[in-house]
Each structure stands twice: as C-alpha cells, then as structure tokens.
Amino acid sequence: MTTRSRLTVLAGPTAVGKGTLAAYVREHHPEVWLSVSVTTRHPRPGEVDGVHYHFVSDERFDEMVAAGELLEWAVVHGRAKYGTPRGPVEEVLAAGRPALLEIDLQGARQVRETMPDAFFVFLAPPSWDELVRRLVGRGTEDAEERAARLDTARQELAAAEEFDVTIVNDEVRRAAEDLVSWTRTPVPTSKRD
Template sequence: MAAYVREHHPEVWLSVSATTRRPRPGEVDGVHYHFVDDAQFDRMAAAGELLEWAVVHGRARYGTPRAPVERALDAGRPALLEIDLQGARQVRRTMPDALFVFLAPPTWDELVRRLVGRGTEDAQEREARLATARVELASAQEFDAVVLNDDVRRAAEELVSLMRSPVPEAKRD
C-alpha cells in the first residue's frame, strides 16, 4: 500500500523505518528501510532519535527516526508511519493528537495466504508473524479507524482520505 501512496499521493510523506534485520532481495537502504547494525540502533534509541521502536516478531528491531517525521509535520505535510501495535502505542503517548489507523486483512485466511505467498520467511518466521498478527487483530479497537485492506487502491485512497479529514473534536480534547 505504501508504494501506491508514494506513486499516487506525493503530498503524503512516508516514513522510512530503521531496522536491524538484513535486507531482503530488492530492498534498497534508505528507500525501504534504513538498515543499521545493533550498535547504531542502540545509539539512536539512547539518544532519543527514535519516535518509537520495538523488537518485532521476537527478532529484529524496528524504529521510526524522529527528526524526519518532525520535519514533515512542521512543513505541513501529512505523514504516514507504517508501524506495528507496539509502535502505535508508543507514538500515541508522545503524539496523542495523531490519527491512528489500523490496516486489517479481509480475512485470516487471506492474511495467511499473503504471508505464505511472499515466500520471504521460513516456517518458523511465518508462525512468529502469525502469532503477532493474532495479538494485533485483537487490538484493532485501540485505533481511531480501521481500513480493510481488500484492494490496495481502494484501501490506500480511504487511508489518504482519512489523513486529509479534519481532526475529530474528540481527538482535540
């Protein structure tokens, strides 16, 4: 979905997360992720350079560099962060006025089909990701809106529309 937003909505700024995992084939440093080693990630976290960070699927660490997000928001651009449940909870504490949107799969079976179809994880990694997905799906009510990811174009357009909407009164209190 991020690729669709990037191509069709250049006004939306997309965050690029830092991660300690190795790049997958075709991934480009600085475009898909900022690939960093453990020492660099530790330094970033200790210096407060990450808006949020977490260990994901019990393996690699992922985090959102703070400065680029703040620059985008200061420039008046809508900012899109692709983060997990742990990250959303952290960002909610520091940016409670942000809009939190949960991207939901059409069905559990479709989520499994998509994960297996990618072919980028072994069986153990798939099971870890599915366990994480169960927890995240059970937490969807913590978000301000849920977008059903049944069609990339439709879901991305709905997400961008939500981002353009005025902040609801309840979020301003």
C-alpha cells in the same frame, strides 16, 4: 479547502499489506510524506536502503535509542528491531505536510503516548485465511518465522479497537485511497467507529 498538517499512523498485522499500501501512496500521492523506518533486519529481495528502510546494525540502532533519535521503537516478532527516526517526522509536520508512519502495533502505542493528536488507522485483512495466504505467498520467511509472525498477528488483530478507524485491505487502490483521504481529514474530536 485547506487542511492542517497531521501525523497519520498506519498499523496492522504482519502480511496485511502495509508496505504495499505505503508503496502505492508513495507513487500516487507524493504530497503525503512517508517516514522511512530503521531496522536491524536484513533487506528482503528488492528492498532498497533509504527507500524501504534504513538498514542498520544492532549497535547503531542502540545508539539511536540512547540518543533519543527515535519517536518509537520495538523488537518485532521477537527478532529484529524497528524504529521511526524522530527528526524527519517533526520537520515535515512543522513544514505543514501530511505525514504517514507505517509501523507495528507496539510502535503505534508508543506514538499515541508521545503524539496523542496523531490519527491512528488499523489495516485489517479481509479474513484470517487471506492473511495466512499472503504471508506464505510472499515467501520471504521460513516456517519458524511465519509461525512467530502469525502468533503476533493474532494478538495484533485483537487491538483494532484501539485505533480511530479500520480499513480492510481487500483491494490495494481502494484501501490506499481511503488511507490518503484520512491524512487530509481534520483530526476528530472523538473516536470513529
């Protein structure tokens, strides 16, 4: 069975596990190309420039925006800038490979404007308490940053209905395999429940 190449956009609230799912897909499904975002935030422990993100200065990020090099971009949690380089996405789709963007809600909305044929997947936590536990448990943000991220997460959870499908991240392997199956499914003609 042949499938046509398409862009799948994965978004969801902070600490829901988007990065964990992306890492699983990268390791177990190399046929699915994952975009590497640019960001102005500093690397977290274990993050590698060019693998997890392209870490750039504010000045370089602004140059990329001005030159139209980003498919989408946003200031996230009122702090760091994040964006998706346009060129690599267009090249991969033209080559016929399925592509996956792991981005925030603001970015997903921008991609919907520029690439309405993309398929949008919302990653949800099993519960609010679990989301808080994951954020606190990763220990990468101070109390002020956690509070800002949780405020944003409340707003992001309310946007799930904007997406084509919702996957609950209650078990990484299952959720990631479900996500990969959506990258191979023909683009639906109407919204999915």
